[in-house]
Amino acid sequence: MPDQPFVPAQRPTASYGPCVLLKHGEIFLKGRNRHRFTERLHDNLRVALRGVGGSTWIKTAQNVTVLGGDGSVSIEALVERAQRVVGFNSVEPAVRVPSTLADITRAGVDALRERAALGPVRSFAVRARRRDKQFPLTSSQVAARVGASLKEAMPNLPVELKRPEVLLSIEIDRKETYLSWTRLPGLTGLPVGSSGRALVLLSGGYDSPVAAHRAMRRGLSCDFVHFNGAPYTNPSSVYKAYALARELNRYQPAGTLHVIALGKAQKQLAVAGAGRLQVVAQRRLMVRTASALGARIGSEALVTGDSLGQVASQTLANMAAVDEAATLPVLRPLVGWDKQEIIDAARAIGTAEISVLPDEDCCQLLAPPRVSTRAALPQLRSVEKLIDLDEVVATLLDRVQVMVPGADEIPVPDETRCAAPVPS
The missing domain is CATH 3.40.50.620 (HUPs)
Structure with missing residues (x-):
């Protein structure tokens, strides 16, 4: 296994794009005021992203925040910043593609090959979830078809449904689908400032x-x-x-x-x-x-x-x-x-x-x-x-x-307020 979490490579075409899936923690239990917790969570995420070195964007799906950036921002940097933010249950580097079976399958095959190039892969499995129930295939049908394509592309790679070394997670929204292989822990809890x-x-x-x-x-x-x-x-x-x-x-x-x-x-x-x-x-x-x-x-x-x-x-x-x-x-x-x-x-x-x-x-x-x-x-x-x-x-x-701790200078206590930038 590689020492670092596997991040699919940046794609030159418009169809593909790296991103980070941020699964919400307990705020999904909130009722009518859930949007307030989500807004606070996103405000804190924006603060954590300051100084990351490029342009970033945030969008919301169902109980999920999707984070991305321009070509000057690495996914590794976005993952590191997101793991500082209280309120996310997990942080998952991912690839987003159009919600068509062909695009989903192509992205899965390419990324699994990239993962195999980093080191031996002993087994894999596919899990799919339809957030968009209008998608013509059920979740199990998507998993079966993508899994069959992966097996055809890499016939020597065994399938292991219970404890796979690589688990391909597919989440289908109306316009975009997200594929991820690595699930990193978040800080969970409630967004800072919401209490x-x-x-x-x-x-x-x-x-x-x-x-x-x-x-x-x-x-x-x-x-x-x-x-x-x-x-x-x-x-x-x-x-x-x-x-x-x-x-x-x-x-x-x-x-x-x-x-x-x-x-x-x-x-x-x-x-x-x-x-x-x-x-x-x-x-x-x-x-x-x-x-x-x-x-x-x-x-x-x-x-x-x-x-x-x-x-x-x-x-x-x-x-x-x-x-x-x-x-x-x-x-x-x-x-x-x-x-x-x-x-x-x-x-x-x-x-x-x-x-x-x-x-x-x-x-x-x-x-x-x-x-x-x-x-x-x-x-x-x-x-x-x-x-x-x-x-x-x-x-x-x-x-x-x-x-205000966070400045680069060594603190020298005095009677003045030592202003410091927001920590990066």
Whole structure:
């Protein structure tokens, strides 16, 4: 088998044309408002195609989007961009031909020969589906006739209906028919932005980037907030957060990254006598500040990478204590995941290599030797009364640094907004 997915060659005649079939995910379950989800899906696809290097086009069939381009755009490039877009169940490089049996058969024979030229083919099968019921042959008749022609053209190639090495898929529309051989997985889920906006509390570890990605796959458009320990820590965690947000922005129209220096506020909590409650008190301050920031930028929820019981601060009691300080709903997409599942997902989405880079985590700053696993609200409130929370939050938000990850330059945090192009 070839290392890369087989893509039929570009044809010089007008009858043939390479394209990509994008099968819709769960939006096909939607009712009267399905068109809104489809429009959002296509908007996100157009964003993902920016900078691809040529002219592209998008058309819609029944629960399928067809993507193509001019001769300057490779099908491989279109496939790579489409696989970034949340909402497609599969991505299939294909050939489109007129909906006549002669054109369908000719395209099938030519493409199978091309595939055989890349390496031995041990077996094949043909599956056909009529989207256009006006077509004069049934689906099974089309499959039988095309299969017979393929067998005649390549008599030494055996047919295997159950587990063929090459499965030719034929989808017949009224004017065009699509033939494909390779089925690549899509990201499934709901189109980013169809469920609203969320603000992700983005640390430098494995968990929060995976949580952000899961939130995107449920239709949430994500911005990010990163708390660092400045002025008591170096900026390494900010560089990591920027790199993580840039990687995550490959899957959505670019979200902004907000960096908040928490070090002085953490010290205020420690001086107020937080003790074993320090970590939970810090988390409460983070979600309180993130809620205020989210309200300012139009977010409707917060997203964290918490996994139940993973660390002492993520017990059920401590999660409840943290939630009490938030004014926006706190979503935890990974609450039931174990660490290995999270690491595997981080590798799959491309954030794992960034997460393992060394940094100075603000959560470790002033952390006590032992963390309370059942932080009591009365005790937490007593500590918080010793500092002016409203003033602390206002000060943190006044000094927030805002970036748009995706620029090629190395981020240098400052008080300005670092504009960046939409990631290509």
